[in-house]
Amino acid sequence: MKRLKDILNILDGKYPLERFERDRLISYGLNITREQIYSEDILVSLEKEAFLVKLFQRRFSGEPIAYITGQQFFYKNPFIITSKVLIPRPETEGLVELALETVKNAKKIVDIGTGSGCIGLSLVKEIPRAHLLAIDISEEALLVAKENAKRLGVSDRVWFFKENAEDFLRKHPEEKGQWEVVVSNPPYLKKEDPFIEDSVLQYEPHEALFAPEEGLYFLKKFFLLALELLSPVGWGFFEIGADQAESMLQYCQGFLEKSQVSVKRDLAGRNRYLLFRKDGIK
Numbered sequence: 001m002k003r004l005k006d007i008l009n010i011l012d013g014k015y016p017l018e019r020f021e022r023d024r025l026i027s028y029g030l031n032i033t034r035e036q037i038y039s040e041d042i043l044v045s046l047e048k049e050a051f052l053v054k055l056f057q058r059r060f061s062g063e064p065i066a067y068i069t070g071q072q073f074f075y076k077n078p079f080i081i082t083s084k085v086l087i088p089r090p091e092t093e094g095l096v097e098l099a100l101e102t103v104k105n106a107k108k109i110v111d112i113g114t115g116s117g118c119i120g121l122s123l124v125k126e127i128p129r130a131h132l133l134a135i136d137i138s139e140e141a142l143l144v145a146k147e148n149a150k151r152l153g154v155s156d157r158v159w160f161f162k163e164n165a166e167d168f169l170r171k172h173p174e175e176k177g178q179w180e181v182v183v184s185n186p187p188y189l190k191k192e193d194p195f196i197e198d199s200v201l202q203y204e205p206h207e208a209l210f211a212p213e214e215g216l217y218f219l220k221k222f223f224l225l226a227l228e229l230l231s232p233v234g235w236g237f238f239e240i241g242a243d244q245a246e247s248m249l250q251y252c253q254g255f256l257e258k259s260q261v262s263v264k265r266d267l268a269g270r271n272r273y274l275l276f277r278k279d280g281i282k
Contacts (some may be wrong), residue, residue, distance in 0.1 A: 004030070004042040006047055015060040025055045032227030063155045075122040080147050084140035085116040086208040091266045092185055092239055095273055096122045098264060102275070103181050106130055110229055112165045112184040113137075113221045115208060117158075119183050122153050132158045133179070135165050138207070154280050175229070182226035184241040186218035187211040202267045210273045215241055220251055223276075227255060230278040238274040245271035252276055 012022070023034050029052045029176065035281055044052070045088075054114055058068050067089045072079055076090040076097050081087055096119055097271065100104075107130055111120030114134040119272040124130045133153075136142050142160050149155040189209045200209070211217040219240060224235045240248055241244040252261040256276055264271035 001043040001045055002049060002251055004037070004044050007044055007052065011029055011052065011056050015056040017056065017182070021059060021065055024065060024069065026052065026058060028071075029055050036093055036282055051117060063235055063277075064203055066197055068202060069103070072116075072118075073202065074118040077122065077125065077152060079116050079118050079121075080144055080151065081116055082140070082144055082204060083203060084138065085144050088116060088118040088187075090215065091268070091272055092119065094264075094266050095119060095183065095185065095237055095239050096126075098273055099123060099181060099183060099235075100126055102237075103235050106180040108179045108234075109133070109181040109183065110179050110224065110226075111135065112182060113186050113208070113218070114145050114160075115185070117148045119185060120157070121145070121148055121152055121154060123181075123183065124157050125152050126254050133156055133168075133175075135159060135161045135163070135168055137162070137199075138205075141208075160186050165222060177228070177231055179229045180231055180234050181224075182234070182236045182238075183238070184222050184226070187246060188215045188219055188241045190215045192264065212245070215244060216251075219244065219248055219274075223248075223252060223274075224255075226276075227278060231277055234278045236274070236276045236278075239272060240274050242270040242272065245274075248274050 012038055022205055023037055026037050027034055030048060059065055064087055066081045068084050070081060072081045072088050073204050105129060109120060109123055109130055110133045112135050114120055120134050121131045124132045129155045134145055137163055141161050142247060143232040146160060149158045187209055191210050249261055249263060262275050263271050264273040264275060
C-alpha cells in the first residue's frame with residue numbers, strides 16, 4: 001500500500017495534467033470524491049495504483065477524459081459516453097435551454113441523430129409529460145442512449161428508432177405532421193476544417209462530426225425532414241457551425257417566411273443555433 005499523495009507526486013511529474021482533469025481521474029479510479037483527495041490520507045493498493053497509472057497515461061496521450069471515465073456531465077445530469085458517440089459539448093446545452101424557453105410544455109419531441117441522447121433526454125427529463133422519438137443510424141449509439149434513458153428514469157417515454165431519419169416516415173406515415181418539436185445536432189463539420197483538435201480527429205466518431213457540401217448536407221436534409229414531422233405550429237432547434245448561419249438562413253427561407261427562421265448565438269458570441277417555426281411555411 002502507498003499513500004495517494006506519494007503516488008500523485010510521481011504521476012504529476014511524469015504525466016502533468018490540468019488540475020480538474022487530474023482530480024476527475026483520481027475520483028474515478030479510486031471511487032472517491034474530490035474533497036477526499038485533499039482532506040484524507042488515503043492508502044492505495046498496488047492494483048489501484050497500476051490502474052491510476054493507466055488512466056493518466058491514456059489522458060496524457062490525448063484520449064478524451066469522457067471516453068476514459070465513460071461519463072460526461074451535460075445540462076443537469078451525468079451521461080454515459082462511449083467512443084461510439086460524440087462527446088456532449090457545453091455549447092450544446094444552449095440548444096436545450098432555447099428549446100425549454102420556447103416550448104416548455106411540448107408533449108411530442110423528435111431528436112434526429114440522437115447519439116448519446118443528451119439533447120432529447122434532457123428535454124423529456126425537464127418536461128414530465130413529454131415523449132421523445134430518438135432516431136439514429138447507429139445501433140451502438142442507440143444502446144448508449146437507451147442506457148442513459150434508464151439512468152434518467154424516462155425510458156417509458158422514449159421511442160428509439162434505428163434507421164436513416166427519412167425511413168421513419170416511410171414506415172410510419174401516420175406520424176407526419178404530428179410532432180411539436182424537432183431538435184438535432186447533426187454532423188456539420190468540414191473535413192478540411194483547420195481548427196479541429198487532433199484528439200477529436202483521433203478519437204471521436206467521424207460519422208457524427210463530418211458532412212459533405214461544406215458541412216451543410218445533413219443540416220439541409222434534417223431540416224426538410226423536420227418540416228414533414230412537425231405539426232403546423234411546430235418548432236425546430238438545430239445546432240450549426242459558426243460560419244454556416246448565412247447559408248442555412250438562406251436555405252430555410254426558401255421554404256419558410258423570413259420572420260419564422262432565426263439564428264441565435266452561444267455564450268461565446270458565435271452563431272450556433274438555428275430556430276424555425278413551421279407556421280411560416282410558404
